Amino acid sequence: MAGVVIKKILTSLVVLFGALVLVFLIMNVLPGDPIFSIVDPTTTSPEEIAALKHELGMDKPLGQQFVEYVIDILHGDFGKSRASSEPVLALILKNLPKTIELTVVSVVISVTLGILLGILSAVFRNRVLDTVVRVLSLITISMPTFWTGVLFILLFSVKLRWLPSMGSEGFRTLILPSVTLGIVSSGVIVRMVRNSALEIINEPFIVTLRAKGLAERTVMLRHVLRNVMIPTITVIGLQVTNMLAGSVIIETVFSRQGIGRIISTAIMARDIPIVQGVVFFSAIICVVVNLVVDVSYAIIDPRVRRA
């Protein structure tokens, strides 16, 4: 087990490095000159631009720039934002917790809703409740997230004045964004749970359990649920990474702090140090989430534990 984890961590390092290379390439190879994140080409002469590039080391060969960047990272230096001079690391450390907070609460919402509605849907398969749950879950994944968010703001903040529409301080500001983000992925999880629960319910061992005289409730909540968790964990893992992506839009709609918002601004402004830093951290999160998923597998599924 420990061996497997160590092996995973080692491949994760490869993946992390690969992510760095990829982002570096994307940001530098795509058409467009990153210098324009700093200067306005309409007001700056080519000579000034060239001088600035030299000063910032942006005229060095890409390979050299990359090596220097990696060495800096190994020293804990992620550089400074080209636009605002703010140290990237500080910027990320300030914003990341907000995004993680949002993601965690959204995941809790979506997993709770997803698993329980999914199980209910499977138990009552082809009944009205099932149809309603299935259609609802489809609707949630069919709505553009930002639209849902704006509608929520208008309803819950402007009209009803129940909840704040923006900000990221305090728990109340978390409710609308995390619900918006959460219900989308709960739709995905409901469908996943329902399908795998239906599969599990048809497994022979369910017959054994019933033959032992167990109540249907015990069969569902103890045995089916635990077995359903195995495939569901993968989906949850994927949802966590999806939510990081979702935060790009959600944080803009709800004016929240977070890495989703800074990275979308940074991408548009070609603020490469920020983009690289954020991608590096989100890659770390991905890797950690995958690791957690793998370990959870081992906890829930004894078949994996032994392998």
Place this chain on the structure above:
Amino acid sequence: MKKLKLSLSDALAVISGLFIAFILLCAIAPGFVAPYSPTYMNVADLLQAPSLTHLFGTDYFGRDVFSVVVYGSRDSLIIGVASVLTGGIIGGILGALAGFIGGVVDTIFNRFIEILMTIPGILLALAIAAALRPSLFSIVLAISVSSIPQYSRVMRGQVISIKNRPYITVSNSIGTRGAVIFVKHVLLNSWSPFLVMATLGLGSSILVASGLSFLGLGIIKEIPDWGTLLSQGRGYLVVAHWICTFPGLVITAFVLAINIIGDRLRDVIDPK
């Protein structure tokens, strides 16, 4: 009672099919459906609420929202279909080859996909769309590139599962050539789950496109696609909600219909 419930889900599929067919009609022959020109700006009739003359009301240019939505279906569908085709074909082929060849190729492929997966798709799309000139083409490119990992993963998984079926062993023992096995057995049997995924991808592409539009990477064309329409109309939610509401509903309904049909397709292809 039972009969009613069963026909409910069937009815949903039928309604979805009809709706998709209608949208297709809109995309192919918008002039046939739309009562007005989508570019006609009747400045005397600004921000009119929905009525019989303007089914979805009019927008801030005085255009008939219904007509704009009808005409906008074409670009929306083009975005959806083109990015599914591009992403699906590239991702599908990559995944299929990696799965079929296996070994080092597969390992390298897996690492690459893992790396891609650490960068959320929308960020990839954002970076590409922002760096290229915003156009239908760059939006499609951005969405397809960002969707390659998911297609290739599904395809790879499917191919690997097919590769281990007994009939592949039989074909090998017969002496059928590898390329023939790959095309005639493996691909032929892998494409159906892939088709389901592509169908669902059609819906999600349209959603991603609207997200890009929201983030400021929309395209200003003669006739805006739904995503652009929706993200531009959202400023009017309080004053003239219909500008935003109807495109939103149409996107949701269309993606919903696609998802229902996709589910149905899955049931038909893979009855469990």
Place this chain on the structure above:
Amino acid sequence: MSEKLLSVSGLNVEFVNKRHHVNVIDGISFDISAGETVCLVGESGSGKSVTAKTVMRLIEHEGGRIAGGNLVFNGDDLAQYKEKAVRSIRGDRIAMVFQEPMAAFDPVFTIGKQITECIRRHTKQTVAQANAKAVDLLRRVGISEPEARMKQYPNELSGGMLQRAMIAMALSCEPDILIADEPTTALDVTIQAQILNLLRELKREFNMAVLLITHDLGIAAEMADRVCVMYAGRIVENSATEAILRRPLHPYTQGLLRSVTALNHDKNEKLYSISGTIPALTEMPEGCRFNPRCPFATDKCREAEPPLETRALGSVACWRTGEVNVSSLPVKGVDAAQEREESAEKLFEVRNVSRHYVARGFGGAKNVTRAVDDVSFDIIKGETFGLVGESGSGKSTLGRLLLRLEKVTSGEIRFDGRDITNLKSGELRDTRRHMQAIFQDPYGSMDPRWRVGKIVEEPLRAYEKLENSKIRGRAAELLELVGLDRAAYEKFPHEFSGGQRQRICIARAVALSSKFILADEAVSALDVSVQAQIVNLLRELQEKLGLTYLFIAHSLSVVRHVSDRIGVMYLGQLVEIAPATELFSHPAHPYTRGLIASVPSVDNAFAGETRRELTPLSGEIPSPMRPPSGCRFHPRCPSATARCSEESPTLRQCGSGHLAACHNIS
């Protein structure tokens, strides 16, 4: 008869879904008395498992419904019970053991949890008490170190162990009736014998009634007091075991018995087989449900359904009881039965072939699985070479090595005089056209999206550049050759029954007029009556086309019937090779002897004064990752000596064409 513990009468079970409204059990009745073993025998689709699940009222969870009849247990009609009341009976008074032990346990809970869950459901025991009881039970069913097993998960135990644990769980509340639904079908014959013995012992010890569901008449013969033969949702015959074996009354029972017993008799005779297949539930024939397959069917049989009538020795449902007897029927197209010329020409020469799988653990530690280890033998042109052994013995791997579907780790394989061990893919293709294969699962062996015609044509298209029409014609001929209609050409595999599918696979295998066919468990998944049809077809084709077979099967009787020579494998090694008759009459290796003795048999069950006990081999086949030292069989060998654990025996001559690898034979 003593008092009836369970009395099933007029039981009707139907399944209702979107399209169909299907009656799967149609008015069956039978009784079980305390301490009695009743066997429900029938082919797949006969409704025997549904009956078992209906008695437990489990069928309602699978979409079924009791449409009529009574299930009187201890004086109460279970059919009228509410779900909650049934639940207190289930697992307590009536317990059940299932077919696939691996699938019948929840994979994510320990064995101990799953057993105590049952105990604590029905009794007011503390966790500690329940644990203690579970440990006792596990020990009782012959599981060593029960405390340790309690903490293990299903995937950590072997199939045999799990089935023992399943039995322990079923016994945990000392039920009145134990229902065992094909409890040994998924197990090897040696383990099967162990489990059957265990069931017998426990039945006596707990004074239970046992309702045993099986497709194997041999098991019924060995185990049952009464046998109910089911066909298409009805009971066609219900008698005391000995009576049914000695004087079967229903043509179906007669047919089944004849096809089973024939296996053990004249090798050169074609097998008797019941024509056709069991009807689908949705397409039940009018009248007697067996009439389309019955050689004696009259108009009356086609019009009216015969009732189950009590006769002197039991009950039977046939309009022509007493008038007919299958054993008098000639077998159509009796085998040419000419003695094949003893040719010495070798098709395959296998020398010291090994196949090792290396799995690298963390830190580069190697785990070597010796699937095939130093095997040498020849296959002579025109013969059928049988290969038997428990699962895990390496027989399938050996087959795949011969076809070069896998590469050998060491050793040499010559095919038709040519060394094919290291052929490159181009040369390999030339060789491959002369060797084809048929596998266990005919459906899985065919691309479900291809039409049957295309499937049969695949080898033709792979090698021969022929015009489409010619290939088409050839495919149609092949379909006829294997006894299918030309119309099959346009159909898809899923439109055929298991037997027909295997015919298609055979047609494909003979399409290129190859010299050699590997038949890897080719008939194992088929029902008895269909099995006979396929065996006949294979033999017929061998005669016509001069084929050589390598016939791999775990069923000893089938191998015995079809093979000229048989090799016995144990843990990757050949332990005995002998002509078929010789092997069964004079088995030299203790393992071979153990295997033969484990087979439940219709013939032997009532051979003596009292019913015989099966004398199975003890223990289970070890992992090929850690084979025992010396003779690999020594830990299970009744006559092992010190030498056996130290020195590995080699194959030695011990009769004409009879080789065995054992230190204890001279």
Place this chain on the structure above:
Amino acid sequence: MKNNLASRILSATLAILLLALTVAGCAADKPSGTASDAGTASAAPEATNGTRAVPDETADPAPIDAKGGNLVFALATTPDHLDPHRAGLAVSTRVTNALFDSLVALDENGGFVPYLAKSWEVSDDYSVYTFKLRDDVKFHDGTPFNAEAVVFNFERLYNPETQATGNITSLFSGFLSGEALDEFTVQLNFSVGSPSFLTNLARFAFVSPAASDKYGDQFTRNPVGTGAFRFVSYDEDIKLERNPDYNWAPEIRGHQGPAYLETLTYKIVAEEATRVGSVESREVSAAETVPPQNVLSLRATPGLQVLEKLTLGLPYTLFYNFDKPIWNNLNVRKAIRAGVDIGTIVQTLYLGTYPRAWSIISPGLSGYDASLENKDHYDPEAAKALLEAEGWLVGADGYREKDGERLKLHYFDNSPNREKRNDIAVMVREQLKEIGVEVEVEISTDGYNQLVSIRGFDVMGNSFLSGDLVSSLRGNFYYTEGGFSIAHLNDPKVNAWIDQVASEFDPAKAEVIYKEIQQYFDENALTLPIYVFPYTVAAIEEVTDLNFDFLGYPVFYDTYIK
């Protein structure tokens, strides 16, 4: 049975959700609480007597007779810098104006008023300025504001390490040196005299030399000035608090002494709907840049007010690319102008909330030529005739062609529909289609695209906010002598006029030249002025005395919450 199970599962769901929310709530509340505590403590070390409570945004407004309160102001975009020398965006100035002061202030007519400087003298050639400074001014960190500080600030501006924005450095392009004559007298020397130096000086903020040295390039996140508000923190929101020592407001303000507001918090709410909604829901006290459609409805909403101030400088104008030969043809320019119905565009999109621009400079600046007002050129028939006359004939598909070349304009806009500029493009496209001109619109915010597109554009819109006409005209739009012009308008006449006005120290004479320029542009249809941008703020009605300065920036000094 199943219903029972259903209700159990449902109640379990609710229970788990509640639990999860509670746990998450505890976890989520904690760090933000500590963060703001820490921020307050470090920014206000003197506030250790414990009497000052942490400001609570939702607290009731101050007692009725005491003016005070806490203002939360929603900004539409993120300020790029809080270092006033680096800040290039108008939105940054809306924050820095509260933190920093200037030497002089502009009154509502653009006249000069003492601020940090008590008085000043200008040399005859306008190249030497001597300022007498107030002696009672201190930066927030206690550093005294004196002549050294002034010199330091100018030197800092031109130190490359400061990375000052070109917008500010260009204001004082002739700067030579600064000298501290005595502690509170400073002299600034310029190579060339400029009539607009004082105007520009009113935009120049002074930073604490000590803090600047201390923080280096991180000063932008730790701004220290002399303003009425001092910096507290910038995490999610920019938080400022009242500077209790403040006593140097210019006379034009409504009062003296410290500001009324106890705290001033800027929130960045980019999403329009959220920003407007947040005022309606009273989550914020005020929000800037209210879209026209909402202005109308907010005006009608009880409890809310909409404040407006027209901005100064160059109004939003469509420029042509004079590098392309076609634009050197007067008739084509006139035809395009006659084909665009600016009146309808402005009325349709801004619903009467934005005034139409008639001239290349905005009303309110001295020199504005009001005679151009209401001179509408829209006349599609005339446009068609002009194009016909130039040989552009309608082709098969309704678009005009000449020598096989289609009349197709590449319309570039670099705003993400700010102030509905994309929508203008859409309307222009539709209107020009009527006269047979095809317009291809490209919207991009990417710098690279801007550059590339500028090379190839036909029509491009832009505006420029400034109180100083000289720098506006000299900027990047019209003046091409040795500079850079978006329009590539190489018109010697215009260049000469601009040169002339740049050294004209007599306002009356300058005005004449300005009017000449405006008339010239109009006659020659050199540009298409579209609208003048009014800076709008929606506020809850309790917000009192939220004023705007001459340039249209909000002034929070007199503001209080009723």
